[in-house]
Amino acid sequence: MPTETSVPAETAQWWRDAVIYQVYPRSFADGDGDGIGDLTGVRERLPYLAELGVDALWFSPWYASPQADAGYDVADYRRIDPAFGTLEQAEALMAEAHALDLKIIVDVVPNHVSDRHAWFQEAVAAGPGAEARDLFWFRPGRGTDGELPPNDWQSVFGGPAWTRTANPDGTPGEWYLHLFAPEQPDLNWNNSKVREEHENVLSFWFDRGADGVRIDSATMPAKDPALPDFDPDAPPVPHPYIDRDDVHDIYRSWRALAESYERPRALIGEVWLADPVRFAHYLRPDEMHSAFNFDYLNCSWDAAELRRVIDATLAAHASVGAPASWVLSNHDVTRHVTRYGRADTSFGLSLRQHQVLTDLELGTRRARAALLLDLALPGGCYLYQGEELGLWEVEDIPDELRQDPIFHRTGGTDIGRDGCRVPLPWSGERPPFGFSPEGASAPPWLPQPQRWAAYTAQAQSGRPESMLTFYRTALGLRRSERGLHGADFGWLPEHAPGVLAFGRGDGFSCLANLSGTAAPLPADADVILASAPGFDPGAAELPDDTTVWLRRR
Structure with missing residues (x-):
């Protein structure tokens, strides 16, 4: 592995005011023509990202996965999914990004793995009472013949959070917990092997050049071992699986590992919490370095509400000496050009709006204003791929082409997140708009709207009033403007x-x-x-x- 050299403290703490660009690999750029974005496509576009003016790239999971939940069902952290490329290509990508002064953040999903993960396959095959099952949450069912789930917990994606297995002899067996899809069994963090494995995974990627990790669903790995029933309208204290005090032991260990490198690595948490005090606990000096600001993302386009959220954010972060962060869109939420063009400009996972009347001209004007507001606030800023092109939520994807498990598990009641994951338009007058090379063997994995012809990176480059030129200008000024650094x-x-x-x-x-x-x-x-x-x-x-x-x- 490359030898590290000492760097100044302000450079070592690059995350404190970095602009971080989220790359959703499946939808960024397709290098081999199969309709799915890959590492070859990203490597070809690294100069574009450097010219944009961002400081770091955060990659949604690129690991080996059956893709039941777009890679957040990880089967093997030490292999790149074949749809994206190889480990050697990932290592080359990181080296090439570093040569362009771009940091790299990889995604880690501590709450669960894929049901194709070797651990889970062994646990299912071994049967009740096996040591392998203690790595997960296997339990007998309730009812006369165990036909009912062990408790009443519900999946984030809709439906029960439990699935029943079959015993090796084919008879109905125990149930296992999955707070997301059935293909994503939850890990038991009370087992030391789970803790050791994840620290080894962090070291694996840090040693190969990753500058940090983004921690998915960071509040959820710790569970109440009693697995009590849970009424969300009358929640107990503490919650049985969200923001439990013992979850912080995990991140203290991870912080110690990150700090063991001469050039410390960054820990960035996906922390969905309404309580700013509890939120700040994750950012104490011996835990994470930064966390996503979902209060700000959820906030409506209203001056009083934004000021309230900004004040609360800065106060909560100041209490633990951590940098604030600002974010408007990501791979899980409706793109903000669309949100800001609606009568209700707020966003909430429980109130996801779809097919609501949208004024895209108004949404675009507000999106431009929101960018300058974000970039002027103290702390770091996160951009989601395509927002620099002014892309909106694609809401008319045919049902038969939708892939998000939320859509399928809710029977279409919640249309899901595919609309913000449509492949990017790079050039040309018709799909695939340069997303795939000319003569590609397959169309993009989700359909692109024809109207995006005017929104390609090629069409916007050099146009003084385009969204892309605006982003490049704003990011360049932010980097050079002394008043926009510090607290x-x-x-x-x-x-x-x-x-x-x-x-x-x-x-x-x-x-x-x-x-x-x-x-x-x-x-x-x-x-x-x-x-x-x-x-x-x-x-x-x-x-x-x-x-x-x-x-x-």
């Missing part, structure tokens, strides 16, 4: 309700107008960048749904 932040008092106005130091300030009408601009400041295309930097007023960066004279 300095303060609200400015002189602006009307509906306008978010704050300063960051070195004379830098940001104004975001969500008031519904034009708002005055300060006379003693120059416009550095505006979100609205064609904005006159000498204007006296800021239009609605527009953000500007200013420098005080």
